[in-house]
Amino acid sequence: MKNITVFLCTCFDEINRVVDYERLCSHLSDDPRVAAVTVSRGLCVSGGAGEIGASVKSGDGRVLIAACSPLARGDQVMRDLERAGVPAFRRHLVDLREGCAWIHGNNPAAATEKALDLLNMGLTALEYKEPSADVTLKIADEVLVIGAGPAGMAAATALARCGVDVRVLERGAQPGGMLGLVSRSYPDNTDPSEKIAAFRDLAASDPRITFHSKVKIISARGYAGNFTVRFTAEGEELQAHAGAVIIATGGRVFPPKGYYRYGEVREVVSQIELEARFRKGPVKKENAVFIQCVGARCEERPYCSTICCPASIKNAMRIMDENENARVWILHRDIMMPGTTLEAYYKKAMERGVRFIRYAESDPPRILGDEAVETVEVRDDITGDRRTIPADLVVLSTPLIAGTDAEAIGDLFGIQRDSYGFFREIYPLHPVETRIDGVYICGSARWPVSSEQAMVQGEAAAMKAAALVGRQTIRASEFSRVPGAKFGHARVNEDTCSGCGNCAAVCSFDAIRLQRRSGEGEFRMVSRVIKVRCKACGNCLSVCPNGSMQMPEMNTKALYGMVGKAFS
Amino acid sequence: MAVEVSNNHKQQKATERTPRILVFACKWCGLIGADGAGRKREPLPPNFRVIPVECVGSVEPDAVIRAFADGMDGVIVMGCHLGGCRFNDANHAAFKRLELLRALLEGVGIGRDRLLVTFGTAHEGHQFTDVLRNFTNLIAKKESLDTSWTSSRARMI
Ligand SMILES: Cc1cc2nc3c(=O)[nH]c(=O)nc-3n(C[C@H](O)[C@H](O)[C@H](O)COP(=O)(O)OP(=O)(O)OC[C@H]3O[C@@H](n4cnc5c(N)ncnc54)[C@H](O)[C@@H]3O)c2cc1C
Ligand code: SF4
Ligand code: SF4
Numbered sequence: 001m002k003n004i005t006v007f008l009c010t011c012f013d014e015i016n017r018v019v020d021y022e023r024l025c026s027h028l029s030d031d032p033r034v035a036a037v038t039v040s041r042g043l044c045v046s047g048g049a050g051e052i053g054a055s056v057k058s059g060d061g062r063v064l065i066a067a068c069s070p071l072a073r074g075d076q077v078m079r080d081l082e083r084a085g086v087p088a089f090r091r092h093l094v095d096l097r098e099g100c101a102w103i104h105g106n107n108p109a110a111a112t113e114k115a116l117d118l119l120n121m122g123l124t125a126l127e128y129k130e131p132s133a134d135v136t137l138k139i140a141d142e143v144l145v146i147g148a149g150p151a152g153m154a155a156a157t158a159l160a161r162c163g164v165d166v167r168v169l170e171r172g173a174q175p176g177g178m179l180g181l182v183s184r185s186y187p188d189n190t191d192p193s194e195k196i197a198a199f200r201d202l203a204a205s206d207p208r209i210t211f212h213s214k215v216k217i218i219s220a221r222g223y224a225g226n227f228t229v230r231f232t233a234e235g236e237e238l239q240a241h242a243g244a245v246i247i248a249t250g251g252r253v254f255p256p257k258g259y260y261r262y263g264e265v266r267e268v269v270s271q272i273e274l275e276a277r278f279r280k281g282p283v284k285k286e287n288a289v290f291i292q293c294v295g296a297r298c299e300e301r302p303y304c305s306t307i308c309c310p311a312s313i314k315n316a317m318r319i320m321d322e323n324e325n326a327r328v329w330i331l332h333r334d335i336m337m338p339g340t341t342l343e344a345y346y347k348k349a350m351e352r353g354v355r356f357i358r359y360a361e362s363d364p365p366r367i368l369g370d371e372a373v374e375t376v377e378v379r380d381d382i383t384g385d386r387r388t389i390p391a392d393l394v395v396l397s398t399p400l401i402a403g404t405d406a407e408a409i410g411d412l413f414g415i416q417r418d419s420y421g422f423f424r425e426i427y428p429l430h431p432v433e434t435r436i437d438g439v440y441i442c443g444s445a446r447w448p449v450s451s452e453q454a455m456v457q458g459e460a461a462a463m464k465a466a467a468l469v470g471r472q473t474i475r476a477s478e479f480s481r482v483p484g485a486k487f488g489h490a491r492v493n494e495d496t497c498s499g500c501g502n503c504a505a506v507c508s509f510d511a512i513r514l515q516r517r518s519g520e521g522e523f524r525m526v527s528r529v530i531k532v533r534c535k536a537c538g539n540c541l542s543v544c545p546n547g548s549m550q551m552p553e554m555n556t557k558a559l560y561g562m563v564g565k566a567f568s
Numbered sequence: 569m570a571v572e573v574s575n576n577h578k579q580q581k582a583t584e585r586t587p588r589i590l591v592f593a594c595k596w597c598g599l600i601g602a603d604g605a606g607r608k609r610e611p612l613p614p615n616f617r618v619i620p621v622e623c624v625g626s627v628e629p630d631a632v633i634r635a636f637a638d639g640m641d642g643v644i645v646m647g648c649h650l651g652g653c654r655f656n657d658a659n660h661a662a663f664k665r666l667e668l669l670r671a672l673l674e675g676v677g678i679g680r681d682r683l684l685v686t687f688g689t690a691h692e693g694h695q696f697t698d699v700l701r702n703f704t705n706l707i708a709k710k711e712s713l714d715t716s717w718t719s720s721r722a723r724m725i
Binding site for chain 1: 614621622625
């Protein structure tokens with residue numbers, strides 16, 4: 001079919017200085033597929049995309065552009081064409097400048113040969129390219145927030161303020177999360193129950209917030225814009241239809257079992273148990289010893305949990321507040337107090353006389369005493385001195401670890417977890433997004449953070465969700481990680497698909513489902529692509545044993561055609 | 569060193585012909601490297617053709633085999649650093665697949681080193697240049713593949 005219009009750009013004689021354009025033109029005009037050839041001096045500056053678009057819009061016209069690399073102006077011309085109504089399958093860009101003229105300037109004859117091959121490859125690709133039919137989706141306007149700790153509360157509050165309906169699902173009886181177990185909150189030493197009460201009031205009074213407690217999630221289905229989540233709340237079975245989901249399920253405290261004779265001798269407690277004691281009443285102690293990095297920054301859990309150093313410093317000062325004669329030691333491996341506020345907090349603790357002793361991981365402190373702790377023996381890693389400290393309380397700082405049902409939640413929504421079980425963001429540059437569009441993560445579910453950081457992240461996730469549900473409809477092709485639209489999505493030929501499931505297994509966006517297809521006299525499994533999720537990486541088609549999976553804009557015919565024409 | 573070929577099929581001696589090299593370059597790293605080389609106007613041997621792909625995940629092994637069947641002397645697949653893929657871990661999967669393919673290529677006598685799978689950073693024009701030059705030199709030293717023979721061999725896979 002004579003339907004390809006070719007535009008050759010000389011880039012103000014940059015390209016044709018090396019490549020013989022007359023040969024290209026005569027070759028192209030002899031090609032039965034080429035309708036017209038136009039040589040232009042500067043496609044990117046002449047604003048010609050509109051005209052090109054108009055010239056190929058009718059019928060099945062396709063356009064081949066030979067110009068500079070996509071990273072120079074090529075992609076810009078392609079985007080202009082997209083705007084002018086020429087979709088990806090009807091256009092092809094050939095890079096004759098960076099990819100040919102500029103690197104083969106010393107060999108014009110070979111450069112011209114290469115240019116001819118590149119054009120032939122482009123023509124062949126255009127011959128076979130097909131469109132991935134785009135779909136337009138309606139977006140449900142509610143946002144689902146799972147978990148009502150500081151991150152979830154901040155997300156819900158921010159969304160309600162933006163005028164977005166939000167449904168909060170909390171596993172516990174009350175909002176607050178781990179902050180509800182803390183007696184006072186660093187660095188401002190406020191009572192966290194005020195924050196929690198403020199949220200409870202807001203949830204009760206703001207019609208935009210629906211709060212469910214004692215929630216168990218049963219199932220989750222769908223994709224960005226349309227998630228359906230079934231759950232029970234206080235025993236009652238309910239269903240939510242949400243455009244976006246924010247996961248704020250937090251973490252849990254690593255129990256110090258097996259460390260420092262915890263559970264064997266009295267008055268060796270975990271930090272969270274100390275918080276509980278403070279919540280009950282004053283804790284009067286003479287000699288308190290905090291031990292940091294218990295089960296953290298070790299081989300099994302090499303990460304820093306970031307919240308335990310500030311929590312120990314907070315509680316060390318609290319013990320001094322309650323007994324002015326108390327002596328407090330913090331045995332640490334490094335003190336992690338980043339940022340201006342925490343560093344000031346650390347300084348204040350030193351001024352108040354909290355004693356910091358550094359121990360080595362290879363030579364940890366020892367707890368001495370028969371029934372209750374009596375002394376702690378520690379080797380000061382800086383001076384080398386061995387010291388014996390009297391102690392009537394030892395507090396073990398353990399890290400946050402992934403929540404008990406992180407695995408279940410991850411599986412339900414198809415989001416990835418890191419080696420320690422925390423949810424994984426898209427690294428780098430997308431801190432609250434996951435590999436599933438429309439599912440966002442924040443707070444300690446993502447990585448141990450203070451309540452303040454959890455709130456910041458909750459608000460960030462809220463803004464991402466608001467941007468999505470703020471729209472009425474969205475096209476599948478808009479779910480792209482890159483500026484502009486993604487170029488297509490995978491398509492399966494259900495007639496030939498054998499249902500082997502290779503593609504579903506390899507897809508790292510969870511975009512393929514095996515579904516039953518029953519036609520006349522047949523009953524079999526075939527794979528289906530969820531277009532919204534597909535990111536067009538092409539992994540599925542590489543594992544499809546019989547070519548049933550295709551990327552229409554670069555299908556096998558187009559790809560093999562290009563390979564065949566590479567040296568023609 | 570020449571490829572070990574286990575049978576007596578007709579082979580051409582190393583010829584004067586410069587080897588034909590096909591490069592599958594992903595848009596996010598490989599192609600950016602190629603573009604960088606172009607912008608610096610690095611003189612490169614004109615014996616290679618680049619096919620841009622969205623992700624090396626979409627380089628089906630069949631396409632590589634087809635390239636050998638169609639007379640390519642060497643194929644390079646260039647993706648982003650493992651761990652730096654825009655499509656989660658799509659390049660991991662591609663890497664495993666293409667490693668398997670290399671073993672197959674060895675098995676049928678095409679030779680595993682005629683397929684180079686590299687993962688590099690974007691914005692490094694010199695990396696593209698080095699990879700291409702070294703690979704061209706490596707392939708040029710080899711006996712050239714006899715296409716009638718390779719195609720039947722490649723199609724065996
Ligand atoms: C001992 C200790 C002291 C601390 N002291 C301070 C402090 O002084 N200042 C400070 O800023 N931070 C402090 N922190 C840290 C702070 O508690 C956490 O950073 C913060 O609570 C994290 O908030 P989050 O919302 O991400 O998670 P969380 O607070 O853990 O909240 C998660 C919520 O999700 C719910 N949930 C979990 N799974 C599900 C599910 N499947 N379905 C429904 N709901 C679910 C949970 O019930 C919980 O309510 C301390 C932490 C510890 C351990
Ligand atoms: S914050 Fe926790 S894990 Fe990090 S150094 Fe301090 S005690 Fe260790
Ligand atoms: S192209 Fe990639 S993202 Fe799309 S369905 Fe296939 S494997 Fe999944």
